[in-house]
Amino acid sequence: MISKEIKSYFPILNQEINGNPLVYLDSAATSQKPVQVIEALENYYKFDNSNVHRGVHTLGNRATEKYEGAREKVQKFINASSTEEIVFLRGTTTAINLVAQSYGRANVNEGDEIVITYMEHHSNIIPWQQLAKERGAILKYIELEEDGTISLEQVQAAVTERTKIVSMVYVSNVLGTMNPVKEVARIAHDNGAVMVVDGAQAAPHLKIDVQQLDCDFFAFSGHKMVGPTGIGVLYGKKALLNEMEPVEFGGEMIDFVGLYDSTWKELPWKFEGGTPIIAGAVGLGAAIDFLNEIGLNEIEKHEHKMAAYAMEKMSGIEGLEIYGPKDPTKRAGIVTFNLNDVHPHDVATVLDMSGIAVRAGHHCAQPLMKWLKVTATARASFYVYNDESDIDRLVEGLRSAKEYFNDVF
Amino acid sequence: MSFKNLDQLYRSVIMDHYKTPRNKGTIENDSINIEMNNPTCGDRIHLTLQVEDGIVKDAKFDGEGCSISMASASMMTQAVKGKDVETALGLSKTFSDMMLGKEYDESEDLGDIEALQGVSQFPARIKCATLAWKAMEKGVHEQEKS
Numbered sequence: 001m002i003s004k005e006i007k008s009y010f011p012i013l014n015q016e017i018n019g020n021p022l023v024y025l026d027s028a029a030t031s032q033k034p035v036q037v038i039e040a041l042e043n044y045y046k047f048d049n050s051n052v053h054r055g056v057h058t059l060g061n062r063a064t065e066k067y068e069g070a071r072e073k074v075q076k077f078i079n080a081s082s083t084e085e086i087v088f089l090r091g092t093t094t095a096i097n098l099v100a101q102s103y104g105r106a107n108v109n110e111g112d113e114i115v116i117t118y119m120e121h122h123s124n125i126i127p128w129q130q131l132a133k134e135r136g137a138i139l140k141y142i143e144l145e146e147d148g149t150i151s152l153e154q155v156q157a158a159v160t161e162r163t164k165i166v167s168m169v170y171v172s173n174v175l176g177t178m179n180p181v182k183e184v185a186r187i188a189h190d191n192g193a194v195m196v197v198d199g200a201q202a203a204p205h206l207k208i209d210v211q212q213l214d215c216d217f218f219a220f221s222g223h224k225m226v227g228p229t230g231i232g233v234l235y236g237k238k239a240l241l242n243e244m245e246p247v248e249f250g251g252e253m254i255d256f257v258g259l260y261d262s263t264w265k266e267l268p269w270k271f272e273g274g275t276p277i278i279a280g281a282v283g284l285g286a287a288i289d290f291l292n293e294i295g296l297n298e299i300e301k302h303e304h305k306m307a308a309y310a311m312e313k314m315s316g317i318e319g320l321e322i323y324g325p326k327d328p329t330k331r332a333g334i335v336t337f338n339l340n341d342v343h344p345h346d347v348a349t350v351l352d353m354s355g356i357a358v359r360a361g362h363h364c365a366q367p368l369m370k371w372l373k374v375t376a377t378a379r380a381s382f383y384v385y386n387d388e389s390d391i392d393r394l395v396e397g398l399r400s401a402k403e404y405f406n407d408v409f
Numbered sequence: 410m411s412f413k414n415l416d417q418l419y420r421s422v423i424m425d426h427y428k429t430p431r432n433k434g435t436i437e438n439d440s441i442n443i444e445m446n447n448p449t450c451g452d453r454i455h456l457t458l459q460v461e462d463g464i465v466k467d468a469k470f471d472g473e474g475c476s477i478s479m480a481s482a483s484m485m486t487q488a489v490k491g492k493d494v495e496t497a498l499g500l501s502k503t504f505s506d507m508m509l510g511k512e513y514d515e516s517e518d519l520g521d522i523e524a525l526q527g528v529s530q531f532p533a534r535i536k537c538a539t540l541a542w543k544a545m546e547k548g549v550h551e552q553e554k555s
Contacts, residue, residue, distance in 0.1 A: 018414070343474065343475035343476055344475075345450060345452075345474075345475035345476075345477070345534070345537060346419075346475050346476050346477075349415070349418065349531060349533070349534060350412070350415060352533075353412060353414055353415055360450065361449060361450040361451055362450070362451040366451070369451065375451045375452075375453065375473045375474075376450060376451040376452075376475075400412070404412055404415065404419075405419075
C-alpha cells in the first residue's frame with residue numbers, strides 16, 4: 001500500500017523551498033532517493049569498497065558479490081531469463097547508443113530502415129540519426145494519433161521488410177502515453193526487425209516482463225527509479241548480445257590479451273569495459289528492493305490515481321491545456337500542460353516561489369514539441385512519495401500564477 | 410500567498426516590453442542576421458541588425474520564449490539602436506556583469522534595462538535574459554571576422 005509513511009523515507013522532501021514546504025513534482029526528470037538507497041551506498045563505501053572480479057582478498061569478494069547480486073536483482077525485476085542478459089551501463093542513453101553502435105553498425109546497411117516515433121526522447125532519436133547517416137539508412141517516424149497515442153495501423157504502415165530496427169519509448173516522458181510495445185515487437189519480428197524499447201519512464205512505474213514483451217533490447221536508468229545517478233541497464237536477448245561486438249575496449253572486458261589481438265570475456269562482462277559502476281549497481285539493487293517492497297502493481301495503480309486526480313483538478317483551471325491522452329488509465333503519472341498566455345518558464349518560476357518543483361521546457365523531445373505545435377510546456381510528474389495534497393498544492397500554485405500574471409499583465 | 414520576491418523579477422516595465430515588444434520583426438536589408446537558441450528550454454531568437462559605418466542603424470528581433478527572454482530582446486534592440494558597435498558591446502558587457510551579480514558601471518544610463526536587474530536573483534532565469542545579448546555579440550563578432 002502506498003501511504004504517507006513512504007514520504008518519510010525520503011529525507012530531501014522534508015525541507016522548505018522559498019519559505020514553503022517542498023512539493024517535488026519532477027520525478028520524470030529524476031526521482032528522489034530513500035534512506036535505504038542512500039545507506040546502501042554509504043555502507044558499500046564504508047565497509048565493502050574494492051574492485052570487482054579480482055578475487056583473492058576478502059573485500060574484493062564482497063564487492064563482487066554485491067555487484068553481481070545487484071545484477072540478479074535486475075534480472076528478476078524485469079524477468080530476464082538469465083543474468084548474462086543484464087549489462088550495467090551509465091544509463092538509458094548509453095544503452096541505446098550501445099545498441100546503435102554495435103548491433104546497428106553490424107546489421108543496418110544502405111537503404112535499410114530504422115523506425116521510431118514522434119514521441120521519442122532525444123536519447124532515442126539521435127543515436128539512430130547518426131547510425132542512419134553513417135550507414136546510408138533511412139530513418140522513419142511513426143505518426144501519432146490526435147490524442148498522442150500510437151495506433152498499430154500506423155506501425156504496420158511504417159514497418160516494412162527493409163526495416164532492421166524498430167525503437168520505441170514504452171512510456172512517453174511528455175505525454176505519459178503507454179505504448180503497445182508488445183504488439184509493436186510482434187510487427188517488428190514479422191518483418192525481420194529487432195525491437196528496442198526505451199524503458200526509462202516505464203521501469204520506475206510498472207511491472208516489466210521482457211520475456212512477455214518479447215522485445216530484443218530494453219534500456220532503463222537507475223536514477224528515475226529511486227536509485228543513484230550514473231547506473232543504468234541494457235537488457236538484450238542472449239543470442240543477439242552474443243553476436244555483438246563491444247563498443248568500449250580495455251580492462252575488465254577482456255579474456256586474453258595478445259600484442260596484436262585480444263579476445264573478450266563472456267556475457268555480460270564483454271560490454272562492461274573499465275572498472276564497473278559498482279556502487280551505482282549496489283544502489284540500484286537497494287532501489288529495486290525498495291520498489292518491490294511497495295509492489296510495482298501498487299505503484300502503477302497509484303500513478304493512475306495521481307494522474308486522474310491531477311487531470312480532474314487541473315482541468316478546473318480556466319485556460320489550462322493538458323497534452324496527451326485524456327483517459328488517465330492510458331497514461332503514467334505525467335501531466336504536461338500549458339497555462340494560456342503564460343510561458344511555462346514563468347509558470348515554473350512562480351510555482352518554485354511556492355515551493356513546488358515542476359519541469360518547464362521541451363523535455364528533450366523537440367520533434368514532439370513540434371508535433372504539439374508548442375515551443376515549450378510545463379510538466380508535473382508524480383511518484384510513490386506524492387499524494388493528493390501535493391496536487392492540491394500544485395493546483396493552488398497554478399491559480400496563484402494565473403492571478404499573478406493577470407495582475408501584472 | 411505572497412509573491413513579493415516575484416515582483417523583483419516581473420517588474421512592470423518588463424511586462425510592458427513583453428506585451429508590446431519594441432522592434433519586433435525582421436529587417437530586409439540587414440547586415441547581420443543571426444539565430445540563437447537556448448537549447449535547454451527552447452527559447453529562440455532571430456535577430457537582424459543593420460550596421461553602417463560602425464553604427465547600428467536598425468535592430469529587430471523575432472522569436473519565441475518566456476517573458477524575460479522576449480522583454481530582454483525588446484530592450485536590447487531599443488538600447489543598441491543608434492549606438493556605435495563598440496558602445497553596444499560595452500552595454501552587453503555591463504548587462505552580463507549585472508546578471509552575474511558582479512560590480513558594473515552604475516554611472517551608465519541603462520534605461521529600461523535596469524529593470525532586469527532582479528533576474529540576477531533567479532539563477533535559472535539568467536540565461537533567458539542574456540539570450541538576445543549573446544546573439545547580438547555573436548552577430549557582431551561574426552561580421553567583424555568576415
